[in-house]
Amino acid sequence: MYSYTEFDDAFLAERNAQFRAQVERRIDGSLTEDEFKPLRLMNGLYLQLHAYMLRVAIPYGTLNGRQMDQLAMIAERWDKGYGHFTTRQNIQYNWPELRDVPDMLDALAEVNMHAIQTSGNTIRNVTADHFAGAAADEVADPRPVAELIRQWSTDHPEFQFLPRKFKVAVSGAPHDRAVIKAHDIGLRIVERDGALGFEVIVGGGLGRTPMIGKVLYDFVRSEDLLPTLEAIVSVYNLLGRRDNKYKARIKITVHENGIEDIRARVDARYALIRAQFTGVDQQMLARIEADFAAPAFVEKSIAPFEAAYTNDPVFRAWADTNVDAHRAPGYAIVSISLKAHGATPGDATADQMRVMADLARRYAHDELRISHEQNVILPHVHRADLPAVHAALKDAGLGTANIGLISDIIACPGMDYCALATARSIPIAQEIATRFDALKIEHDVGPLKIKISGCINACGHHHVGHIGILGLDRAGVESYQITLGGDGTEDAAIGERAGPGFSADEIIPAIERLVMAYLDLRQDPSETFLATYRRLGLAPFKSALYPEAKADAA
Amino acid sequence: MPKAFKPSVVTANALLEGDVVYMGASGWVRDLAQAEVLTDEADADIRLIEAQAQADTVVGVYLAEVDPDGPTPTHFREAFRAKGPSNYAHGKQETA
Ligand code: HEM
Ligand code: SF4
Secondary structure, X not given: OOOOOHHHHHHHHHHHHHHHHHHHHHHOOOOOHHHHHHHHHHOOEEEOOOOEEEEEEOHHHXXXXXXXXXXXXXXXXXXXXXXXXXXXXXXXXXXXXXXXXXXXXXXXXXXXXXXXXXXXXXXXXXXXXXXXXXXXXXXXXXXXXXXXXXXXXXXXXXXXXXXXXEOEEEEOOOOOOOOHHHOOEEEEEEEEOOEEEEEEEEOOEOOOOOEOOEEEEEEEEHHHHHHXXXXXXXXXXXXOOOOOHHHOOXXXXXXXXXXXXXXXXXXXXXXXXXXXXXXXXXXXXHHHHHHOOOOOOOOOOOHHHHHXXXXXXXXXXXXXXXXXXXXXXXXXXXXXXXXXXXXXXXXXXXHHHHHHHHHHHHHOOOOEEEOOOOOEEEEEEEHHHHHHHHHHHHHOOOOOOOOXXXXXXXXXXXXXXXXXXXXXXXXXXXXXXXXXXXXXXHHHHOOOXXXXXXXXXXXXXXXXXXXXXXXXXXXXXXXXXXXXXXXXOOOOEOOEEOOOOEEHHHHHXXXXXXXXXXXXXXXXXXXXXXXXXXXXXXXXXXXHHOHHHHHHHO | OOOOOOOEEEEEEEOOOOOXXXXXXXXXXXXXXXXXXXXXXXXXHHHHHHHHOOOOOEEEEEEEEEEOOOOEEOOHHHHHXXXXXXXXXXXXXXXX
C-alpha cells in the first residue's frame, strides 16, 4: 500500500480548504452556478437527477480496512447508509448535501483518499487489474507503476484541460482483467530478455463510438515509460478534436490520423522531452515498489478447506465460482459478490463495508480491491481460512456464489440516478438476476457476462458484454437494444447489434430465449456462451430473439 | 410552424439538497402535485425568467411538460424525477 508523504497530506489539506471556501461562496451567493460548476467537478461533485453525487477515487482499486471503514462511516453519516462501486474503481455517494461535502472530503483525506480528477477533461483515476499482486499468472504487480502514473498525472499543469477525459489502465498479467484495450491508454507489463517493460496500447474506448485500442509500442522500457506517456498525452492535447465533444477522445484522433502518424508524432515529441526525465521518476518508482512489497505469507495446512469443500455443498459452490488461484502456495483470491440476486449491482451498505474491512484485517493481510466488475476482492486469503471467510460473508448477505455468472451483471446507475440517462439499468439487472435465480440454471449456463448501460455513454461497458444491453428512449418509452459477442479481455471485441430494441416488458423474456438457445446450441457444457457465439455467429441467436421475424420469413 | 405550447411546470434542483423542486404558486415545492401548472406560453416564459433569477436557491431551471390532471408527468424521465429511484425508497417516495 502506498503511504502518503507530508507533501501529499499538505496538498490534500490545501485543496480541501480551497473547496470549502468555494462551497461557502456558492451558498452565500458570491459564486454563480456557472462559476461554481467547474470547481465542484474538479472535486468529483456532480449534480444528478435526485441529488448531488460525490465520486471518490480508489486508485487502482486498492484500499485497506481502515479506508473501507471510513467509506462506511461517510455513507452512514452524510449519505443514506450505502455506497456504489463503479466500473472505474470509484465509489459514488448518491445523496450528499452540498454543505456536507467539504466535511466528507476531509474525512477522506484522513485516510489518504480524495475525489480529485474523478471528473473533468483530465487524466482520471488510474485503474488496474483487481487481482494485482496476487494473481497466479502475473508477470509483475501493476500497482507501483499505476501509482507512479497517478503522481505524474495528478494536477499535471499541461493536462488539466485536455480535449476530453482520459483514462489509463494497467495490467501485469497476460490475461486482461482490466479491460486495457478499451482505455485511452492501456498498459501491459511484459518481459523481454529478462527485463520488464510495457506494451502500450492507445485509442481504445467505449461510449458512442466504441473502439478497441491499437498497439503503439510493443515494448517500452520502464525508465522510458513516463516520457512516452507524456509524449502521447501531449500529442493528443494538441491534435485532439475540440470542435466536437463526441469526436474529442483519443480513439477518434488515432482513427482519423492513423496509428503510424500518431507514432511518428509521439516519437518526435518524445525526442524533445526525454531529457527532462532525469531518472527521478525511477527513484520514486523504487520507493513506491517498496511500499507494495508482498505481505509475509504463512505456511499452514489447508485441511480445514478440504474438509469444508468435501462436506458443505454451499461452501463448495461458492469456492468454485468466487475463489481464484493465487501465486503463493496455500493462498487464494476471494471475490466478494456485490450482486446478490435482486440487489443493485455494486452497492454495499455501511455494515457490509465494515464486514469486508474486518475480514481483510483478520484474514487478508489488510488488503481489499474493487473490481471493474463492481465486486470487492480479498486478494490474499489462506485456503485454511476460506470456510470462516465464507461463513462471515454469508451472514452479511455477501455470500452469493455467482462471480462470472449470468447474475454477476455490471449495470451503470441509469435513469434511476444519472442525469444523462435515456433509460433505467438497475431494474433490468435486478429482474434478470431474479429470473435466472428462480430458473435455477445459472450454474449450468456457466460463465456469461451481461453488461447494461442506461445510455450511449456506455458506463456499464455494454459494448464488451457477451450480452450487452443499452437503454434508449424510443418516443418517450424505455427501450433496450441488445448486442452480442462483446469481450473485455485480451481477445477484446465490440458486440454486434442483434436487431430492433425491446420494451422493458419484453427484455427479460428476450434474454431468457437467448440463453435457452445457447443451452441448445452449445456442443457440450464446457463450451461457453461466448465460444458458442464465436463458432456460430449471430444468426441462430437472432432467430431466438426475434421468433416472429423468422415466422414471417418462412 | 411553431410547436403548440403544452401545459408545463417550472422545475429545477435545489441548490443545497440537490433534489427535484417545482415552482408553486408561492415559492418552490417538493411535490409535483403542488406545482403551478402553466397553460399559457407567455405566462410560462415569465415564470421561467423569475425562476432563473433565483440562482441562489435552485440550479438548472427548465419547463417540463405535464398532464394538467394531477398534474402528472408526460415523460418517464419526469416521472422518475417526481418519484425517486426504482431501487430504494430514498427519494421523494421516502416521505410520500
Ligand atoms: C455522474 C454520473 C456519470 C456521468 C455524468 C457519466 C458520464 C459519462 C460520459 C459523458 C461518458 C462518455 C464519454 C466520452 O466517450 O467522451 C462516459 C463514459 C464512461 N463512464 Fe460514465 N458517467 C457517469 C457515471 C459512471 C459510472 C457510475 C460508471 C461506472 C459504473 C462510469 C464509467 C464509465 C465508463 C467505463 C465509460 C466508457 C469508457 C470510455 O470512456 O471510453 N460512469 N461517462
Ligand atoms: S451510461 Fe449513461 S446512464 Fe449510465 S451512468 Fe453513464 S452516462 Fe449515466
